[in-house]
Amino acid sequence: MLEHDLEQVAELLLAARHAVAFTGAGISTPSGIPDYRSPGTGLWEKMDPMAVASLRAFRADPVAFYRAMRPFAAKLLAAQPNPAHLALAALERDGLLACVITQNVDHLHRAAGSRCVWELHGDLWEAVCINCKRILPADGLWHRFLQEGIVPRCASCGRALKPNLILFGEPLPRYVFLEATGEAERCDLMLVVGASLEVAPACELPFVALRHGARLVVLNSAPTPADAQAWVVIRHDLAEVLPRLAEICRARLRPLGSDAAPSEEEER
Numbered sequence: 383m384l385e386h387d388l389e390q391v392a393e394l395l396l397a398a399r400h401a402v403a404f405t406g407a408g409i410s411t412p413s414g415i416p417d418y419r420s421p422g423t424g425l426w427e428k429m430d431p432m433a434v435a436s437l438r439a440f441r442a443d444p445v446a447f448y449r450a451m452r453p454f455a456a457k458l459l460a461a462q463p464n465p466a467h468l469a470l471a472a473l474e475r476d477g478l479l480a481c482v483i484t485q486n487v488d489h490l491h492r493a494a495g496s497r498c499v500w501e502l503h504g505d506l507w508e509a510v511c512i513n514c515k516r517i518l519p520a521d522g523l524w525h526r527f528l529q530e531g532i533v534p535r536c537a538s539c540g541r542a543l544k545p546n547l548i549l550f551g552e553p554l555p556r557y558v559f560l561e562a563t564g565e566a567e568r569c570d571l572m573l574v575v576g577a578s579l580e581v582a583p584a585c586e587l588p589f590v591a592l593r594h595g596a597r598l599v600v601l602n603s604a605p606t607p608a609d610a611q612a613w614v615v616i617r618h619d620l621a622e623v624l625p626r627l628a629e630i631c632r633a634r635l636r637p638l639g640s641d642a643a644p645s646e647e648e649e650r
């Protein structure tokens with residue numbers, strides 16, 4: 383049954399002119415990053431997001447903001463891409479996936495090798511000064527913060543640097559959202575991967591794709607509002623099904639008996 387569904391998704395991918403993936407927290411839970419909303423384990427089950435992860439809270443008291451976010455930041459920075467991230471990167475390399483649109487800020491798609499990634503909610507590996515608007519690479523800053531507890535500050539104005547991700551009360555980055563919307567309009571196949579489609583406005587994108595005639599495939603552990611309109615719905619461990627999907631696609635791209643061994647050049 384599952385294998386049959388995956389074969390069907392592989393056929394859709396191979397036939398698609400422009401396929402994109404839309405990913406959410408579910409693709410990163412196998413990397414040890416807590417989901418935001420899962421009952422019992424979700425990050426926001428334990429604290430009030432508006433009180434902690436909001437722009438207002440950051441402006442009011444950056445030191446308290448950093449203290450509250452520290453356990454989450456430690457998990458994010460230690461996380462490694464899992465087989466689901468790697469499989470999406472492989473599909474892109476094989477020319478079957480145009481881009482990944484993600485709600486995640488964990489940078490794991492890029493770490494896995496995906497090249498075209500639209501990060502709707504920002505990127506934890508960057509920091510921004512909300513006063514000077516300067517953006518700078520941040521993994522070094524955060525590691526120093528985790529080790530020494532010192533809040534990183536802007537070299538020009540001395541204010542606390544904000545992680546360059548979208549806090550509650552902040553709009554999505556306009557340019558990224560427009561590009562992602564363009565992808566949703568342009569695609570003829572969208573894989574919804576590990577996204578519960580509850581966070582607006584990002585969760586609108588699969589519906590934008592549907593309105594423009596795309597087919598939808600939903601791979602998520604729980605039901606989503608888009609399931610009824612999806613071509614295929616798969617509720618199974620993403621770290622298992624996505625690598626299998628990439629494998630099926632690759633086998634069809636290189637039928638047995640042809641020069642099946644990929645060259646070094648292609649592998650990269």
Ligand code: ZN
Nearest residue numbers: 511514536539
């Ligand atoms: Zn500054």
